[in-house]
Amino acid sequence: MSSPLDHLTTPDVLALAPDSSSAxxxxxxxxxxxxxxxxxxxxVLWGECQGSGAHPYRVGVDARSAxxxxxxxxxxxxxxxKHALGLLLLHAAGTGTWTSAPAPADLARWLEGRVARAEKAEAAPDEAPADPAAQAKARAKAxxxxxxxRSAGLEDLELWLGDLVREGLQAARARPYSDWDRQAARLVDAQLAGAARLIRQIPDLLHxxxxxALTAHLGKVWLLTQGWRVRDTLPPAECADLLTALGTPLDRAGLPPAAPQRWQALGAVQEEEGKLTVRRTWLLGAGQELALLLDFAPTGQALPAPLLPGQAFTAAVAYAPSAHAQRAVLQGDTVIQGDAEPGSAPLPLPGRSLADMQADYAAALALNPWLERTGAVVGPAYLTLDPPQLCDAAGHAVPLSARLDTDDLWTLLAQAETQLQTYFGxxxxxxxxxxxxxxxxxGVTA
Structure with missing residues (x-):
């Protein structure tokens, strides 16, 4: 029988935390x-967590129902x-040495008591069956x-932003980092983790x-406060983008089923964000569509096995609701295609110019103003080392990200062998x- 544990992710676990300090x-x-x-x-999960005392804490989690x-x-x-959350985080990340064993006596009594109470409530003759209307009312109340x-947190954020702008850039530069962290923590407590993340990015833009860049960033934060005010009037896709930007976890189970088709992994980027390791894996579909998979794990913990660049596979890929569909999740089984299988030749990358790339990004940003990045295909193009740039055949150029290691740039230059390439990034x-x-x-050289 399937359990909620089978689909629980790290963001799902962190969303269960009663407050930011527990998370x-x-x-x-x-x-x-x-x-x-x-x-x-x-x-049922159970474990023993060694604290500062002589005896470890015994923790049990009952996930036999939703x-x-x-x-x-x-x-x-x-x-x-925090111990129960830690146990769930370890399970969600698939780390640690897990055994299959029944819970010890004290936890078993607790679990049996829960079953007995549930059976008693179900069998009570004087109680009516669950009323869907009452359940819907309870969910609406929650x-x-x-x-x-959230409204209170965003009203506080709006006042804070107004004070920040009135004080000016020089005053903002003089603020200690604790000021930014304090405001971010208040937003986390208000269940606005996405807004908190944007606040933590401000110090990097001050100089x-x-x-x-700072003005654009503050405008993005301000737009969160204004978008929340009119959320009931937004189309569903735009409302989904607003909620995502505020930090609402994606409801993977609620996505409509997608039809399986052929995909190819283009590559992945792995970064540390606070106390999380985030991996972005980009896919190219048979219809030339791009999709972005996100994986999360606590820092120091292992991420799921990656898809290798160029790896072809067949899978159902469902897009998350958005005015600019980009993030997606894998549904069901993924069948890796071998090199000898029919139709296993690499999918061609649809080359675009740098002007096309910037126009595509502007169009995407117009649909989702909180979009941080898009996947882009540029080619024919070439890379330069000094300065680090991507140049297209028309002679236009854009700077390369500072996140690109110099050794990686040299590797890309060596692989190109002076020939123009089609790059994805x-x-x-x-x-x-x-x-x-x-x-x-x-036959084309740089």
Missing amino acids: SAAQKLARPAGWPTLARDGG DIVSKCSCPSRKFPC QAARDRK DETAA EWDGQTFLPVGRAAPAS
């Missing part, structure tokens, strides 16, 4: 070395506590409570003398980060 503490605990015992029995609950021998009054919390409106390339244009 932060749980990520520190999500290290296999601190767990002498890790076990699963169907929809309502995930936990029990821990620690004295915390938070539910779930959603309204979350919305009130540009033109302040153009990420364009953020300012710089291009090469991710992959196609075969050189026949």
